[in-house]
Amino acid sequence: MSIQVHTHITNHIATIAFTSPEHHFMTLELLEAIQAAFSKLARDPQVRVIILTNSSPGYFITHYSLDEINQHMQQVRKIKALTGPLFPVSVRLVMALSKAIVRLDRFPSVRNVIDRAAKYNFIETTLTYARVNRFLQQVRNSQKLVIAAIGGNAQGFGMELAMACDFRVMARGDYYLGQIESLIGLMPGSGGMHSLTRLIGEAKAIELSMLGSRLTADEAEQLGLIYQAVDEAELAEASGQLAEKLARKSPLSLSYIKQGIHKGHKQSFSQALAQDEVAFVDTASTDLAAKAYQNQQASQVGGKTINVAFDHQEASDINEE
CATH class of the missing domain: 1.10.12 (Lyase 2-enoyl-coa Hydratase; Chain  A, domain 2)
Incomplete structure (x- = not known):
């Protein structure tokens, strides 16, 4: 089964329901499919609220695909060895270039040429990274209200996506919310630390980010990290009720x-x-x-x-x- 992204609109409320067969990891392919749906709904004057959810019960976004990250890092390690102490400057410059280049993504033929030229190159990594973070910025800056209906693990990038939304409703179950990057030698790369700081304060942001602590729905609600913790069977209804309240304003x-x-x-x-x-x-x-x-x-x-x-x-x- 390939990735699937479906949308439907009812009473000014749009739902983007996605699923991925690969352990529900985020990949660039899945992200861009969600982004395409989101962009279309963001332009629809009839839509007032957008709900992001996984259509498979028990899942949201487990975390970003480590396979995809590792594939990109094979090229980056070579650049790091060549540039030595200048590596941070190199990353900064190439990231700035990539952010400028991805503005051309609205022209498919141009993007295809760029992607072919960047294949198996350092800039392929930074282009991917720029596209990933561009989507989070789009969600955060959208004039539409966005609700994350979390029915499973939302860790690493999954948590960052949830925190980019305006509201989070999470089902109780055997899964967690957490910035788990420190557990695998990484750091949150898509704004997780900054979102945590703004939502629950610096001390807790340091604790959760450094320890990689994972929270249940009830723990996250007690911290003020999510709007509401609900039983699993009530997730869709609770998210819908919140969306209805917002859509009336x-x-x-x-x-x-x-x-x-x-x-x-x-x-x-x-x-x-x-x-x-x-x-x-x-x-x-x-x-x-x-x-x-x-x-x-x-x-x-x-x-x-x-x-x-x-x-x-x-x-x-x-x-x-």
Whole structure:
């Protein structure tokens, strides 16, 4: 059985269900199939929320394929031996070149020429790496809200992908969430350490990354690393319910919140506030906000308390009002 990636859309919620026969490892082939589906949904104005999940029960992304990594490193070891102390500089320069080159991937004929020229070369490794990390950046920066529905091991790159999503719902079972790279002589290469630091703090990020500690769903929930731990049979329903809550809110509002939080930690408070000022005025001046205000006023005139009125707003679809 080859890799499979399927999508379906229901009530503004899109699900990307993927599976891989090779122990559910991530490979470049699987990643780019998921990315193609994600990119199409990201452009669909009817889609408000995207769920990423493995269609095979008991799995998510075990980790990135070590076979694929090792194949690439055979060429890299030769370069490392040749460049000696200049190796880090070499990597930095070739990675910068690769990030520029992969912008041409939207032209298939050009990409084919580049890939043939780079075959069995150092730059083949850096091109692959640039493509892998580009997808995580795409998920993180997408205006759509993204939920990882984790039904199995999410380790190494699997955890990094899950943390690039806005929400994580994980099933309880005999599997784990963890940055396990240190257990096999590596380090997290796709932002895992930085995501952990932002989500649960520096001390815990150091602990989990250095020790390669693996967490159950309940342990991850207690740390605040995931939104919800659920029984295995409830994963699809719980993820769907969360997606429905998000889909009922203003897509513009949630997009601004997502981007503001991601960008704000890099800025001074005054810079972040200046960014928020533009976003607030933009959202407050929409027809959706005006209708929501009118509904809130009508609820209070009708005798509902403020709290009851907000309960109604929470349960209603602001886009359909």
